[in-house]
Amino acid sequence: MTKALRDFSGRMLLVGCGNMAGAMLDRWLAAGLDPARVAVVDPAAEPRDGVALHATLADWQAADGAADWVMLGMKPQQLGEVAEALAPVVTGDTHLLSILAGVSLADLAARFPAARAQARILPNLAARIGAGVSALASSGDADGDMLTAMLAALGQVVTLADDSSMDLITAFTGSGPAFVFRLIEAYAAAGERLGLSNEDSLTLAAATFGGATALLDASGEKPGTLVAQVASKGGTTQAGLDVLDEDGQLVALMTNVLRAARDRGRELADLARGEE
Incomplete structure (x- = not known):
């Protein structure tokens, strides 16, 4: 690994921070991610020391609105609503990560065409203690070293050539x-x-x-x-x-x-x- 989470110098936004996204965030923070570099948009999320918490995307945009790493962790049914509000701030510098069940890389590219890279990640709850397994499929110009560091902190990583098997993997390892x-x-x-x-x-x-x-x-x-x-x-x-x-x-x-x-x-x- 050429990078570690303590080397993360960007700004990260989590849209949705329930059980799975929250487990990932907690593990990343424990592995050295600076909480001051993270913002969460989720009215029901638990507060975390140093992490900016906002109820809505509008609140986040009013307070800061800057992120070069964005992870989608809300319910898949909310994608349309979230994409409408978020797409204008997803630019050619943005790494877009998604843990949304059933939402393909093609779906992400259609909703966020300007993103520098899209990555579909399927982790499981054992990521909370660094003993999980994550399947990864990505497209675009991703910072592979930092993405590897993020996922390695969660446990084992299986990199896929494409996301055609992700629905089954969601059931197999995610569920x-x-x-x-x-x-x-x-x-x-x-x-x-x-x-x-x-x-x-x-x-x-x-x-x-x-x-x-x-x-x-x-x-x-x-x-x-x-x-x-x-x-x-x-x-x-x-x-x-x-x-x-x-x-x-x-x-x-x-x-x-x-x-x-x-x-x-x-x-x-x-x-x-x-x-x-």
Whole structure:
């Protein structure tokens, strides 16, 4: 990495600062980004020391109105309204970043044609602790070193040749933590049904999932290889695996989960474009 966030000398504007954008901002600040270089437009955002907070874009423009890095973090359905107010200040010096589900690079280019570069970023909530994964697709003349520094602070980065697979990645990694949390919750509930206390069941479930994913990451092994190391023929683990693997129902369930999330992303994209 040739640049770090402490080297950031521009002005950054976040339009929308909910859970995901807020997690990114908090991580960037912890990694050395000067809060005096950041402004947030979001009437519901939590205040952060040194970060200018405005209720509307008009308030921001009246107070300052200068930014060479702009990140869109509001709801995709608000794109039309935001673009109308923001496009005049997005110039040939502006890096435009977007975490909006379903909003393509082509959509961004159409709304903000003067931008120096457009980058579509799909992070997930583990970015809050620097353990997330972000997919990146970009176009234009981006400051790649600074963009890399921003995303590296959030965790792993996967750079894509284009954004054609972003709807699926939104479901896969963006929504993925919620699906994992639900699986842990269900695992803990099953333990409770079978006799564990609520507290013990949740503690054991979270530690089991956390340890398993840490081992997978550290070992470099395929999941199936590690499964074989736990399971033995005719043993307790294999008895449970037989239920999980029956008729491919687990893979079918997860496929349906991801399909539903992906398709909703496409619906949100249509809404963002003003289509029915």
